[in-house]
Every structure is written in C-alpha cells, then in structure tokens.
Amino acid sequence: MQNFTFHNPTRIIFGEGQIATLDAQIPANARVLITCGGGSIKSNGVLAQVQAALGDRAWHVFGGIEPNPTYETLMEAVALAREKNIDFLLAVGGGSVIDGTKFIAAAVKFHGEPWDILAKQAEIRDAMPFGSVLTLPATGSEMNNGGVISHRAKGDKLPFRSEATYPVFSVLDPTTTYSLPPRQIANGVVDAFVHIVEQYLTYPVDARVQDRFAEGLLITLTEVGPQALAEPHNYAVRANLMWTATLALNGLIGAGVPQDWATHMLGHEITALHGLDHAQTLAIVLPAMLSVRRESKRAKLLQYAERVWNITEGSEDERISAAITATRVFFERMTVGTRLRDYQIGGRSIGTLIAKLEEHGMTALGEHGDVTLEVSRQVYQFAV
Amino acid sequence: MQNFTFHNPTRIIFGEGQIATLDAQIPANARVLITCGGGSIKSNGVLAQVQAALGDRAWHVFGGIEPNPTYETLMEAVALAREKNIDFLLAVGGGSVIDGTKFIAAAVKFHGEPWDILAKQAEIRDAMPFGSVLTLPATGSEMNNGGVISHRAKGDKLPFRSEATYPVFSVLDPTTTYSLPPRQIANGVVDAFVHIVEQYLTYPVDARVQDRFAEGLLITLTEVGPQALAEPHNYAVRANLMWTATLALNGLIGAGVPQDWATHMLGHEITALHGLDHAQTLAIVLPAMLSVRRESKRAKLLQYAERVWNITEGSEDERISAAITATRVFFERMTVGTRLRDYQIGGRSIGTLIAKLEEHGMTALGEHGDVTLEVSRQVYQFAV
Known part of the structure; x- marks a missing residue:
C-alpha cells in the first residue's frame, strides 16, 4: 500500500424524503442562493420540495448552469450572490451544477480574477459554504472537492480542487432520479x-x-x-x-x-x-x-x-x-x-x-x- | 437500503514515516498535551518520533491511561490541561488512549460535572481539538467519535459519542505496530x-x-x-x-x-x-x-x-x-x-x-x- 492522506468532511444525508431535512442543515438565518440547471427540477417537483424545506429563509434561484458549466455563466451567479448578500449556496442538480457551485463558492471569496483559479491553479484560501441536493448519480461531485469548468470564449476546460470546496452536506434522495x-x-x-x-x-x-x-x-x-x-x-x-x-x-x-x-x-x-x-x-x-x-x-x-x-x-x-x-x-x-x-x-x-x-x-x-x-x-x- | 446520515471529518494520514507530518497537522503555536498509556511508546521509539515532530511547540506528557480508561485518571489529565493552558491534545496509543482523550477533550470544555456526559448522556456542546497517533489496530476509535469510559469507584463502564469528538486527524503508521x-x-x-x-x-x-x-x-x-x-x-x-x-x-x-x-x-x-x-x-x-x-x-x-x-x-x-x-x-x-x-x-x-x-x-x-x-x-x- 502506498502512503496516503484521506479526508472527506461532507455529510451525506441519504434516503427518500430527506430533502425535508435541509432545514436542519442550513443556518436558520442564512440567505440562500439555489443554483440549478435547466427546468427538470421544476417539472419533477424537486425544486418545490427544496423551497418548502427552506421555510422562512430568504432565497433566490440562479438557473441555467450548463452541462459543461461555463465561467461566463458562473460569474453571473457570483455577481448575483454578491448583490443579494448570499451566505449559503445550495446546488440542486447533477455533477455540472455541483461543480459550478463549487466554483461560485470559491470565486465569491476570491481576491483577483477568479479565472486564475483554473488557468493558474491559484490557491483557494476560502469559499462560501454550500450544500447540494443530488439528482443524477454519476460524477461523485456531491462528495468530493473538485470541479471542471469551461471558458466559452477561450475554449478551455480546466479542473480545480481545494480543501475549501467540499460540500458541507449533500442530500441523496434516490427518488429524485426516477424521472431521469x-x-x-x-x-x-x-x-x-x-x-x-x-x-x-x-x-x-x-x-x-x-x-x-x-x-x-x-x-x-x-x-x-x-x-x-x-x-x-x-x-x-x-x-x-x-x-x-x-x-x-x-x-x-x-x-x-x-x-x-x-x-x-x-x-x-x-x-x-x-x-x-x-x-x-x-x-x-x-x-x-x-x-x-x-x-x-x-x-x-x-x-x-x-x-x-x-x-x-x-x-x-x-x-x-x-x-x-x-x-x-x-x-x-x-x-x-x-x-x-x-x-x-x-x-x-x-x-x-x-x-x-x-x-x-x-x-x-x-x-x-x-x-x-x-x-x-x-x-x-x-x-x- | 435504510435512510442514513454519514459524516466523518477525521483526516487520516497513513504510512511509514508519517508521524513526522504532525508538524503540519497541529497549529504552530499550540500548547500540546500528549496523552498515552504505559511505557511501550517510550521503548519502541514512537514517543520520541512524536516529540521530534512537535518541534518548538510547548508540550507536556500525561501517561498512565489504562486499558479500560477510568474517569478518575482522565480527570487528572483534565486538571493538567487546564493548569498548563493546553490547546491541543495528542493521543498516542491504542483505542483506550484515544477513547480517554476524547473524554478529556470534552470534559475540559464541559460546564458542570463531566461524569454527567456518561451517566446522564449530557450533551457535549464543545470539545478541545485533538489528534491521534495510532499504535494498535483494533477499535476504530481513531476515526470515529465514540468512547467507553469506566468509573473505578462506581464500577460503571459507559459509552458516549458526540459530533464534537472526532479526532481532527489520526496518523496511522503500520511500523508502530511491529513491536506489539x-x-x-x-x-x-x-x-x-x-x-x-x-x-x-x-x-x-x-x-x-x-x-x-x-x-x-x-x-x-x-x-x-x-x-x-x-x-x-x-x-x-x-x-x-x-x-x-x-x-x-x-x-x-x-x-x-x-x-x-x-x-x-x-x-x-x-x-x-x-x-x-x-x-x-x-x-x-x-x-x-x-x-x-x-x-x-x-x-x-x-x-x-x-x-x-x-x-x-x-x-x-x-x-x-x-x-x-x-x-x-x-x-x-x-x-x-x-x-x-x-x-x-x-x-x-x-x-x-x-x-x-x-x-x-x-x-x-x-x-x-x-x-x-x-x-x-x-x-x-x-x-x-
């Protein structure tokens, strides 16, 4: 066996009906930005479950994160998070949404040009706390600290990872995958x-x-x-x-x-x-x-x-x-x-x-x- | 599959020679209390490796934690930790030492009679940070949040667990087990x-x-x-x-x-x-x-x-x-x-x-x- 370090602080909340526990996972006074992709979480009722679980918290929705999430789109979310004084991100979707949300979490707190996180592997010293509600079993992004982000204009697709970009929690409800x-x-x-x-x-x-x-x-x-x-x-x-x-x-x-x-x-x-x-x-x-x-x-x-x-x-x-x-x-x-x-x-x-x-x-x-x-x-x- | 929550934030640093990485795991200005059992970590050189890795940090040693760690002994360590203004505990040993150190970590911060943690399952709201250097593969205490403590006078042996009592890290060097x-x-x-x-x-x-x-x-x-x-x-x-x-x-x-x-x-x-x-x-x-x-x-x-x-x-x-x-x-x-x-x-x-x-x-x-x-x-x- 080779020497190794293993560390994974993400809390997994697994099972049918567990989206309702979001209320216990997110600080009561948090201002939440829900990040998501297309419309599937609206049509299958997942978004409604999430919003119900958030109760009285102030929340906004940022939709339209692409299957290969782009820097351009994600920086719009960064601007929205700053404008609305968001203090907790909640990714609802598959690996692309979660990857993108990791980047948003890091970019909001980044001093300088966030593209450097990808292009120059600039160190992420801090990131906003975020959780996820997984709807697509595939990438593992819900329980790791890496992501892959594309730059539409430059045509680049680059990875990043950081100790600061583990989800605080991820809710895995298998019933959310029924409609895939x-x-x-x-x-x-x-x-x-x-x-x-x-x-x-x-x-x-x-x-x-x-x-x-x-x-x-x-x-x-x-x-x-x-x-x-x-x-x-x-x-x-x-x-x-x-x-x-x-x-x-x-x-x-x-x-x-x-x-x-x-x-x-x-x-x-x-x-x-x-x-x-x-x-x-x-x-x-x-x-x-x-x-x-x-x-x-x-x-x-x-x-x-x-x-x-x-x-x-x-x-x-x-x-x-x-x-x-x-x-x-x-x-x-x-x-x-x-x-x-x-x-x-x-x-x-x-x-x-x-x-x-x-x-x-x-x-x-x-x-x-x-x-x-x-x-x-x-x-x-x-x-x- | 039943619904579940899984969360385990302990960092595992695994392999020969990894005790030397303690320097990177413990805050540079920490005052460290090394907790241990009998003399085996002295005779097999593990304690010397630990002390060398701590460098210029102030450290004290509390030895004598028993195979079934007792409340009486552990409370002596609590007094020492308070007296010396300790801010990081380092368990060096097997499951009993690590179990005992979890209790010390909780008891130092506990308001009231720490035996209530066991007898009344009183909630542990906070605990000192602690790590471990494992020398005996057996109990799993190095990567979980539970412990079992005995009360010599009362003849009781009782379990506790808390979200606050996961080791921050555990060093697992298989060569420390050679002399067991x-x-x-x-x-x-x-x-x-x-x-x-x-x-x-x-x-x-x-x-x-x-x-x-x-x-x-x-x-x-x-x-x-x-x-x-x-x-x-x-x-x-x-x-x-x-x-x-x-x-x-x-x-x-x-x-x-x-x-x-x-x-x-x-x-x-x-x-x-x-x-x-x-x-x-x-x-x-x-x-x-x-x-x-x-x-x-x-x-x-x-x-x-x-x-x-x-x-x-x-x-x-x-x-x-x-x-x-x-x-x-x-x-x-x-x-x-x-x-x-x-x-x-x-x-x-x-x-x-x-x-x-x-x-x-x-x-x-x-x-x-x-x-x-x-x-x-x-x-x-x-x-x-």
Missing part, C-alpha cells in the same frame, strides 16, 4: 464504472481493502445498472446506484493506490472535437485502452476478470480478453456504444485527436507515465 | 472482525455496497490476521490490517443497514465478571450467538458463507454450520479461545451473567430486539 432520461442513467453508470476502473486497474500494491472496495462497487454497478434502465422506479436499485456512484469518486478507493486517468484524457479530446457525451467517450476508450495496455495491467486485469466477472477458465490471455469483452458488453447493454463508428466517427479524426493531446501536454499519461502519443494513437485506432 | 505483543494483534483482529459482523450479519435490506464493503473487510482480515502473527515485520500485512480495523468502525459499513451489537453486550458482562480481554469475550460469544440465532439471521448467514468463506456445497443448513465453524476456527487460529472453558469458566457463571444483563437493561438486544434474557442464556450455555 434513460440516456442520463446509462451515462451515469458508465461514468461511475470508469471512475472506479481508473483507480483500480493499474498494478498491484497489496492494497487489499481498496481492491475489495473497488470490486464491490464494480460488481454492484454490473448488477444495478441494467436494472436501473429496466425499472426506473425501483427504489432499491436507484439507491444502490446512487450510493455507488458517490463512493466511486470520494477519495476512498483511490487512497494508497496508483491511479491511471488516461481513459479520461483521451475521452475529453473526443468530447471537445465531436461533442459526444463524456460517458460515451469513456465507453469508447476504456475497452481499447485495456486491450492496448494489457501487458502493463496484466496482474490487475486477471484479478478484475476473476473477482468482478467471475472468469476463471482458460489461459491468462483468454481470461484477460474475456474480461475486456465483458466490459464492452456491459457498456453496450447499458445502450452506450463502444466504438467510434457507433457515433459516425471514422479513423480520420485520430490525427486531430493526437494533435490536441499533444497541445494539452498529454504525452505521458497513465499510472506509469508511459502512455505516449504513440500509445494513445494505438488506443484510438483500436477504438475505431 | 502477539496477543494484542490477535485481539485486534478479532475485535475488528466482530465489529464488522455486528453491522453486517443481520437481515438483508438490499444494501449492496455496504455488504460488499463488509465482506471485503472480513476477507482481508481472514487473509492478513494469521500473517500478522506469523510475520510481525511484514509492512504490507500490518498496513492492510491497520486500514481494515479503522474502516471496520468508522460509520461507513454501518450506514443504511440494521445493526446487532448483542455479541458485544454479552461479552461486556464476561469481561466485567471474569476480567477477560474484550476480544476474548467476543470470540466466545459470536459463534454461539450465530448458532442460537441462525434462523433469524438465515439469509445473511448464507451470504456470509458463500462470499466470505467460499462455502457453496451442501444444504443451506450445512453451509450455515460450516460458516459458523469457519468463524470459530479462524478465531482459534488467531490463538483466541472460543469457549468459556478455554478460560476456566464453567456454566455456573451463567446465572450471574444473566442477572447482570438484566440489571443493565439488556433484555431486548439485537437487530430485531428479540434477544431476550432467555436467548442470551442459550447463547452463554452454547458457549460453555
């Missing part, structure tokens, strides 16, 4: 699955608990993912999916182990170039990545085959191949295509994708730093 | 194992992640427990044991599931009457408890048999019996006896044990509240 479109559920399952794989499928460091936890989360996703599509109102299924997606990226399974994240980097370029959903790009890249890098991931691929997919027959190479195939079949069963051609993208894009990776400094990715541009090219080619 | 006596390692493994079982082996509520996590921790203990006895200086083994014991009782696997704790309650009476180690009593009671209550725990016992012990052959009853036997064999392999007679205790004690349970109001224990005194009597009898 199947595509968002499918994407969420794939996203969470790949988050786990990036922290698990590297090389062994005898971190037994982290491995068992990661495997438990992966198995759970293989069980509840298809069920979540088939039975949208099955509470137990949605509850297990929601808690799994949160634990997939809250720091726990990644503590003390190597991490990869090359699949994410290659996927980001596909989204940037072709506009695919984030999870779609992960479903394309991961099986190809595992195929191309099967030698350097050999020991963990064998463990993954046995413990997650119960594959114990055949030679080592056969078991590894079977595990990669099982991964691909799982994504396709979740209705997410796993080839570039499934999205009408041909091999001719690869040159541009590689050039973009180079432009962004992504020339030594992966747990060993050996995913060069040449390896990435092989991965994209494998994914055609 | 085998009996303490064995006890720690059994203690952690039973902590997990009390939160897992109840009845199914379709909490898949919690089940998988609990099973992962149990499997890890079955793997590293005997190794920890055989190879005291195997870093990976001690590291996995240490992190497992912490996660066994930090709130995570118990969130959203029923809990039992009857084994602990029956064990406590054996310790009180006969002075056995806590873990010894758990090793005696658990196999008997599972045997007597096999019907009400049937579904989870079958799951436990298959997933933890890989028992898949035979009838349901045969599999359950085999799993209980495997549990007993594991404890005995850890050199911890699993029968009252292993400790020269006969069936004649049972009447007194039952009377004590009744005196302490332990008449409806377990996840269904159906462990009556009559059921407890059967358990003790089974354990002879």
